[in-house]
Amino acid sequence: MSKKKKLQDEDYPTTGHEWDGIREYDKPMPRWWLWTFYLTIIFSIGYVIAYPAIPLVNSATPGVLKYSTRMEVREHIDAVNAQNAEIEARLLSTPLEQVAADADLSRFATAGGNSVFKTYCAQCHGAGAQGFKGYPNLQDDDWLWGGDLDAIEITIRHGIRHDADDDTRYSEMPKFGEILEEAEIAQLTEYVLSVSSQDHDSSAVVKGQSLFADNCSSCHGETAQGDREQGAPNLADALWLYGGDREAISHTIKNSRFGVMPAWQGRLTEAQIKQVTFYVHQLGGGE
Amino acid sequence: MTSQSEQPPRLFEGREPVFPQRVSGWFRRFKWWLMGFTLSIYYLTPWIRWDRGVNLPDQAVLVDLANARFYFFWIEIWPHELYFVAGLLIMAGLGLFLFTSILGRVWCGYACPQTVWTDLFILVERWIEGDRNERIRLLRAKWSFRKLRLRVTKWIVWLFIAMATGGAWVFYFADAPTLLRDLLTGQAAFVAYGTIAVMTVTTFIFGGFLREQVCTYMCPWPRIQAAMMDEDSLTVAYRDWRGEPRGKLDKAEGDCIDCMACVNVCPQGIDIRDGQQVECITCALCIDACDTVMDRIGRPRGLIDYCSLSDEPLERAGKPPKSIWSHVLRLRNFIYFGLWAGIGVAMVVALFIRSDFSTSVKPDRNPRFVTMSDGTVRNAYDLKISNQTGQDRRFHISIKTDDPLRVDLQGTDTLSVVVPADDTLHQRVYIFAKPEHAASKAKSSSVRFWVEDRQTGERTHVDSGFSGDVR
Numbered sequence: 001m002s003k004k005k006k007l008q009d010e011d012y013p014t015t016g017h018e019w020d021g022i023r024e025y026d027k028p029m030p031r032w033w034l035w036t037f038y039l040t041i042i043f044s045i046g047y048v049i050a051y052p053a054i055p056l057v058n059s060a061t062p063g064v065l066k067y068s069t070r071m072e073v074r075e076h077i078d079a080v081n082a083q084n085a086e087i088e089a090r091l092l093s094t095p096l097e098q099v100a101a102d103a104d105l106s107r108f109a110t111a112g113g114n115s116v117f118k119t120y121c122a123q124c125h126g127a128g129a130q131g132f133k134g135y136p137n138l139q140d141d142d143w144l145w146g147g148d149l150d151a152i153e154i155t156i157r158h159g160i161r162h163d164a165d166d167d168t169r170y171s172e173m174p175k176f177g178e179i180l181e182e183a184e185i186a187q188l189t190e191y192v193l194s195v196s197s198q199d200h201d202s203s204a205v206v207k208g209q210s211l212f213a214d215n216c217s218s219c220h221g222e223t224a225q226g227d228r229e230q231g232a233p234n235l236a237d238a239l240w241l242y243g244g245d246r247e248a249i250s251h252t253i254k255n256s257r258f259g260v261m262p263a264w265q266g267r268l269t270e271a272q273i274k275q276v277t278f279y280v281h282q283l284g285g286g287e
Numbered sequence: 288m289t290s291q292s293e294q295p296p297r298l299f300e301g302r303e304p305v306f307p308q309r310v311s312g313w314f315r316r317f318k319w320w321l322m323g324f325t326l327s328i329y330y331l332t333p334w335i336r337w338d339r340g341v342n343l344p345d346q347a348v349l350v351d352l353a354n355a356r357f358y359f360f361w362i363e364i365w366p367h368e369l370y371f372v373a374g375l376l377i378m379a380g381l382g383l384f385l386f387t388s389i390l391g392r393v394w395c396g397y398a399c400p401q402t403v404w405t406d407l408f409i410l411v412e413r414w415i416e417g418d419r420n421e422r423i424r425l426l427r428a429k430w431s432f433r434k435l436r437l438r439v440t441k442w443i444v445w446l447f448i449a450m451a452t453g454g455a456w457v458f459y460f461a462d463a464p465t466l467l468r469d470l471l472t473g474q475a476a477f478v479a480y481g482t483i484a485v486m487t488v489t490t491f492i493f494g495g496f497l498r499e500q501v502c503t504y505m506c507p508w509p510r511i512q513a514a515m516m517d518e519d520s521l522t523v524a525y526r527d528w529r530g531e532p533r534g535k536l537d538k539a540e541g542d543c544i545d546c547m548a549c550v551n552v553c554p555q556g557i558d559i560r561d562g563q564q565v566e567c568i569t570c571a572l573c574i575d576a577c578d579t580v581m582d583r584i585g586r587p588r589g590l591i592d593y594c595s596l597s598d599e600p601l602e603r604a605g606k607p608p609k610s611i612w613s614h615v616l617r618l619r620n621f622i623y624f625g626l627w628a629g630i631g632v633a634m635v636v637a638l639f640i641r642s643d644f645s646t647s648v649k650p651d652r653n654p655r656f657v658t659m660s661d662g663t664v665r666n667a668y669d670l671k672i673s674n675q676t677g678q679d680r681r682f683h684i685s686i687k688t689d690d691p692l693r694v695d696l697q698g699t700d701t702l703s704v705v706v707p708a709d710d711t712l713h714q715r716v717y718i719f720a721k722p723e724h725a726a727s728k729a730k731s732s733s734v735r736f737w738v739e740d741r742q743t744g745e746r747t748h749v750d751s752g753f754s755g756d757v758r
Contacts, residue, residue, distance in 0.1 A: 028300035030504055032497060100698060128653030139657040139667075237660035282697065284657065284667055284717060 084108070088271050096149040099278055106278070113279020116272045120264070129283050134242055134259055139284045142239040145169050146228045147287040153277040159263030160231075168263055171231035176215065177254030184211055189250045195224045195236045196244060302500060304426060305556035307409055308419035308548075312575025322403050330451065333458035337361075340677035343709060350460050356709075362638065365675060367645065374634045378627055385623035387515045389615050390593075391522030395509065395568035401493060401501050402568060404452070405554065408445055408494040415441045419551055445495045446487070453486025499555040503566050513565065518596035519614045523569040525549075525560045525591050528603045533560075542586045549573035549591055559591055643675045644682070644706070646738045648716075648751045655754040659719075664727040664756045668716045672738060674706035680740055681705050684716065687735040688753065690724040718753060729755040 014023040047053065051063040062068075087108050091099065099105050118127060124135045131137030136144065145155050155169060162168040176185060184207075191208025193200035212224070219232040226234035233241065242248055242257055264273060280286070335347035337360055344351065349358040357364040357372070364371050386393050395402060416422050416437050428434055457479045458466060469475035470483075493501050502509060516522065530543030543560070550558045552572045557564055559573045577591040598608035651667040658664055674680050683703045686694045696702060697715035706712040718734065720727035731752045739746035 028297050030500060031299050031301045032500060033504070034299045106698075126653070128651065130654030130657070137654075137657065139654065140659050140665075142660040234660065238658060238662040239660050284665065284697070284715075 091274055092271055096153065096274060096277060099274075100282070106282075109275045109278040110282060112272065112275035113277070116268065116276040117279055120268070121276070124261070129280065134257070136241060137239075138280050140239060141285045141287070142234065142237060143228065143285070143287070144226075144231050144233055144241075147281075147285055149277060149281050149286070151228070152280050152286070153273065155261070156268075156273055156277055156280075157263060157265040160259060160261040162260065162263040165263040165265070169231055171219075172258075173219070173232075173256040175254065175256045180211070180215070180253075185250060185253050187211060188216075188253055189246055192224070192235050192249050192253075193246060196238070197236075198244070303556055305499060305554065306419045306422045306426075306551075307554045307572070308551040308576075309413060310552040310572050310576045310579070312578055314571040314575045318397065318406065318570070318572075321397055322406055325398060325403055326407070330455045333455065333463040339363075343677055344462060346462055348459065349462070352460060363675060365645075365673065367673075368641070371634060371638070374630055378630050378634075381623055381627040381630070383512075384515060385620060385627060387512050388517065388520060388617075388620055388623060390569075391516050391520045392509065392512050392567070392569045395502065395512065396523075396570040399508075399568075401506070402570065404448075404490060404494040405498050407448065408498075409554065411444050411448070412441055415444065442495070445491055449487040449490035449494070450483065452490045453483035456486050457482050499566065499568075502555065502568055509565050509568075517619070519617060521593045521595050521611070521614055522563070523559065523567065523571055523574060523591065524563065524594040526589070526594065526602065527560065527562075528599075530560070530590050536584060542581070542590050544580070544584065546580055548576040548580050552576040642745060642747055644680065644738075644740065644745070644747070645673045645675070646736070646747050646749050647671045648736050648749045650751050650754070656756055658756050662722040662727075664720045664722075666718050666720075666753050668718070668736075668751060670714045670716045670736060670738075671711060672704070672706050672714065673711040674708060677708050679705055679708050681742070683739045683741055684714070685737045685739070686718060687737065687748075688718075688726065689732060690720065690726050692724065692726060692734075692753070693719040695719070720753065720755065725755075726753050727755050728757065729753075730757050731755070 009025065012025045012027050015026045017024050048061075049063065050065045051067055052060045053063060054061040087104065091105055091109060094102070094105060099109050117125075117129065121129075125131055125138055126135070129138040131139075136142075141147065143151070145151055145160075154167075158165045158167040158169060160169045161171075176188075180188070187204040187208040188211045189208070190200045190202075190204035191212050194202070194205050194208075212220075213222070216224075219227060219230050220235055221227055221232070224235040226232050226236075238244075240248070241259070242252055264276075268276070332348050333346065336345050337347035337358075338345055339358070344358060346358065347360050349356075351358065355366045362371075383394055412422065416425055425434060425437065454470070457470075461479070466475060466479065470479065497505075525543075530541045532540050533543035533545045534540065536544045549560070550573075552575070553559070554570060554572070555566045555568060557566045559567065571593075574591050574593070578588040581588050581590055594602075594608070595614055597614075601608050648671070649669040651669070656664050656666050670684065672682055681703050682705075684694070684696065685702065686692065694702065695717040696704065697717065704712060704714050716736075726732040731754055734751050734753045735748050736751065737746055737748050
């Protein structure tokens with residue numbers, strides 16, 4: 001037994017606080033607690049030396065470890081890129097048609113293409129590639145310039161009506177409002193409504209058909225099924241880029257339409273172009 | 288800083304050293320066995336092997352964080368089945384309620400790692416430095432070669448135990464033999480070394496130096512447990528109506544001869560005769576100590592014993608206490624046990640009826656539908672199939688709808704997919720509604736996906752919806 005007499009509760013003073021007759025002892029803290037407190041102080045000194053800590057006017061003290069979250073993100077990105085270097089090289093050396101057969105490559109191309117699409121394409125085509133009026137839906141089976149891998153790749157590389165690129169897709173429909181009479185445009189509109197199986201004025205169709213043969217069929221084809229070589233849309237199907245009702249068709253005939261898409265060659269890496277081509281192709285409409 | 292005088296006391300006070308004396312008796316023997324049992328479970332479990340087939344770990348108990356799998360002998364838990372773990376935690380909580388209601392702080396006294404490891408560390412201390420009186424002498428002695436040798440030996444053995452404790456912990460998270468080899472050759476991941484280091488330091492400090500202070504100052508459990516006890520809970524107590532007034536053997540009126548045996552063996556450094564106190568972990572060693580003394584002086588055992596508050600007035604009046612069973616078989620305990628067992632049974636049932644593959648389906652929401660050039664409306668779905676077995680399995684996919692809608696899987700002409708062993712597959716599924724089908728115009732119509740393993744005949748379904756073109 002220790003010689004020192006152990007203090008009893010009543011040997012301690014109280015804090016002077018009292019609630020319903022209950023008083024609070026003013027007992028000393030355990031010493032380990034004090035040591036823990038000192039340790040936190042030592043830790044904080046070390047932390048201030050090692051990490052960014054003291055705010056300055058435009059920045060903060062950098063700390064001897066030169067740590068920054070921005071650097072950390074960069075390191076993570078570099079690490080992921082290094083990790084992907086091998087499969088990216090494999091993607092570049094594999095023809096696009098063979099990517100789907102390789103499960104790893106297909107997953108890599110889809111994920112990478114998704115990220116490229118969300119960054120560069122979604123602004124016009126929508127995050128789900130569902131398109132909007134004037135911006136084609138890439139999920140459906142209706143393609144202006146072709147929906148196989150090669151056609152999609154050419155469109156992505158060279159864009160549409162992108163003047164800076166000599167190989168860009170280019171088609172131009174005349175503004176028939178400056179060429180045909182108002183009545184002729186109305187007859188033509190009725191004919192286009194009829195080929196797409198919509199309600200129409202059948203009395204105008206015969207005149208409209210001859211107008212179509214004279215003015216439109218060289219691009220849109222005899223049966224209005226379109227021509228992908230020239231980027232002329234199919235007028236007989238259920239899908240309309242600028243609307244398929246009487247008013248919208250009449251407006252298109254009069255004023256023409258002129259959608260554009262930038263060329264991505266040079267802006268995206270070769271691997272990114274391949275990825276996003278594969279991604280668009282696998283959305284459900286690829287041929 | 289305040290002065291060293293007694294009034295007022297210092298702001299901070301060092302630990303009052305505790306030198307628990309060796310004791311023998313029923314409780315001490317039981318606790319040795321329990322210590323051996325619990326420590327064996329902890330140290331040996333990661334080394335048990337369990338054959339699960341190729342490409343799967345053969346460790347019986349393994350928390351595979353990297354692959355998000357928990358293996359427990361024949362049971363394999365995937366992240367979406369985490370409710371099993373939640374259920375176990377709830378059972379652990381209810382089990383504590385039950386045991387606390389019956390036996391007070393029995394967890395603290397017998398099974399808490401802090402108690403078990405401290406007990407082990409005190410055992411080592413006694414082996415190296417001797418029993419209570421020798422240890423007190425050693426503490427008071429000036430530093431000499433002998434004192435240094437004893438202290439350093441003790442610390443090295445403690446450190447070894449502490450490292451083994453931290454080491455055993457990481458084996459639960461990776462293949463134990465491989466990890467041991469990697470650890471010894473310096474190949475293991477930094478996080479393994481870091482975890483071992485933290486566990487080693489905390490075990491060394493908590494078991495060797497902080498000991499009862501962890502229970503008294505750091506742990507919230509004593510307060511919670513104390514609040515869960517009631518007057519029928521059995522707890523270690525001193526029968527003061529029998530022991531008092533205490534005194535020397537030949538002069539004492541009560542049975543207590545004030546020999547201090549109960550105080551000397553106490554690892555918490557308290558006097559049980561002061562009554563219930565928050566420091567007491569009910570380790571029951573004072574019962575053994577007192578019984579030994581009572582035997583020697585020819586008095587009946589049980590001056591310190593497991594008692595309940597409700598027995599006290601009976602015993603004071605000289606009547607026999609209630610039976611043990613009347614303390615245990617109470618409504619409150621039945622409710623705890625019922626809840627505990629109910630969850631246990633429910634989990635066992637869930638374990639047996641769970642399918643070893645699971646399915647979920649997520650319809651594309653952007654866009655909800657796509658109209659094709661012939662007016663057909665198409666919906667796309669992400670069908671997720673998890674194969675929780677060790678073999679590759681082929682699953683056939685079909686749908687049930689009001690109209691005979693066409694279904695198509697991306698990337699294959701068939702309506703079946705192979706999901707690799709122990710893997711999850713995301714399959715894009717298309718459903719087409721022709722213009723003449725009502726679904727193509729309806730805002731939403733129901734679709735039921737059936738996923739079937741034709742080899743085993745197991746099948747499961749998951750419901751979703753088809754969005755029509757309502758423009």
